[in-house]
Amino acid sequence: MKSWVRYRSRDDRIGFGLQDELGQIHVHDGDMFYTPIPTGVLLKADDVTLLSPCQPSKIVALWNNFHALAAKLGKTVPSHPLFLIKPATSVCGTGASIKRPKSYDGKIVYEGELGIVIGKRCSDVDPGDASRHIFGYTCVNDITAAELLNEDLNFAQWTRAKGFDSFGVLGPCIVPGFDWRAASVVTMLDGVERQNYPLSDMVFGPEQLVSHISRDMTLLPGDVIACGTSLGVGSIKNGSSVRVAIEGIGALTNSLT
Template identity: 35%
Template sequence: MRIVRLQTSDGVVTAAQTSHGFQRILGDPASPLAVDPAAAELGHVVEGEVLAPVVPGKIVAIGLNYLDHIREASMDVPQSPLIFTKFPSSVIGTGSAIRFDPSEIRRVDWEVELAVVIGRSTRSVPAAAALESVFGYTVANDVSAREAQFADGQWVRGKSLDTFCPLGPAIVTADEIPDPQRLALGTRVNGESVQDSSTKEMVFGVAELISYCSRFFTLEPGDLILTGTPWGCGEFMTPQRSLRDGDVVETWIEGIGEIVNPVLAPAA
């Protein structure tokens, strides 16, 4: 099932994306994670603005988790997952603008990522059972202010600017993604392909990441794990590239869809 959140004249509703359009899920409390995909009843077709498909309690992000990205960055392969966080206030949906002030931030980069949506409270789960905690998957763009990221010695500020976590367009429930390690993914900037890889390049797969994180903190329903980005980031190109006012960024993952976000960074 493909689950979306819509801003309608009746408020925020949860709907299933079907061949008939967006059909409201009956009895829903406007929370995708309250939906049982196997038993959901669909109501009338609804229209509205597509929002980010989930409002996460926390965003757990993983750095340097693709072998091709590690090679382009000339860094060592991590011995364990590198964990940082993005503030939930950075979340936007497809169609919304990535915004920043170019007098403050100049080296803004794109990072397509498979986002894992946790479906149940999870603590100290073994990797063999970890995928049972997954509600579904969505597309994320881990937008990054590189000068802030590298200047601070930790990554929270550079990763957490408002609008720096586009998500969507839908949550695809886990039953439709039997193997999250075999998905093509990529990024286009102004129509040009800049990232094109596969989740098979992950150093630590989805199950390993859930298991590792759950050893140290509880993962709650609605939490996100952003699983890292592949090669093709602008920061590591020659010459270096960054997002500019008027650019359009498309991030996509096979079997899930794509999100499209314009960039608004007007000069003062």
């Protein structure tokens, strides 16, 4: 299955294209979401650096969206998706460093997740129409400076804790038509499996998420909904490598520096 990627070439040009099963990139012009135009140019994967596969105006990140994790935490499943916003400036791609904030020396946490990439502007979308607004799917590592969350007991600081530069890791590609129902998220920390959970355990599936969230805010092409995580969340030490993989999409690998 072909997938969409963004890249930086050796001459520092940023582009996008369809990556085939051999890893070759079929370069396109125009707009990935509206008018992708094949150019006939072919690039080898070794000749480029992959970037985040899209440039979202925001990442909408879910909390408590898996039955198994809710049961472990003793939480009831929500009647409406619970979410926070990660800013566009937090986005980075596979291979990029997750940068520890200079002002923070506490615990940093990984969360392997499925990401929904929006392909069409949507507002107040019905569940039955939501799939038409999904461009494809990607992998997400939702990074958190965990000790900042409740640093001030008067106000939970979700955006601050999750919004630092490089804390919204996306990639390596976007796969249209991906069948998430049979897939699992596998997260490896320094080569050791830490997460392996089925996406079928979601409280709200992708179409439901797009519909619900589009009634709370307008979603734009390239925006990402991070579907939330399940069991196995843990901390990353400086120098550690985290790999988030979903079979049928690929693997997202980054290290904390």
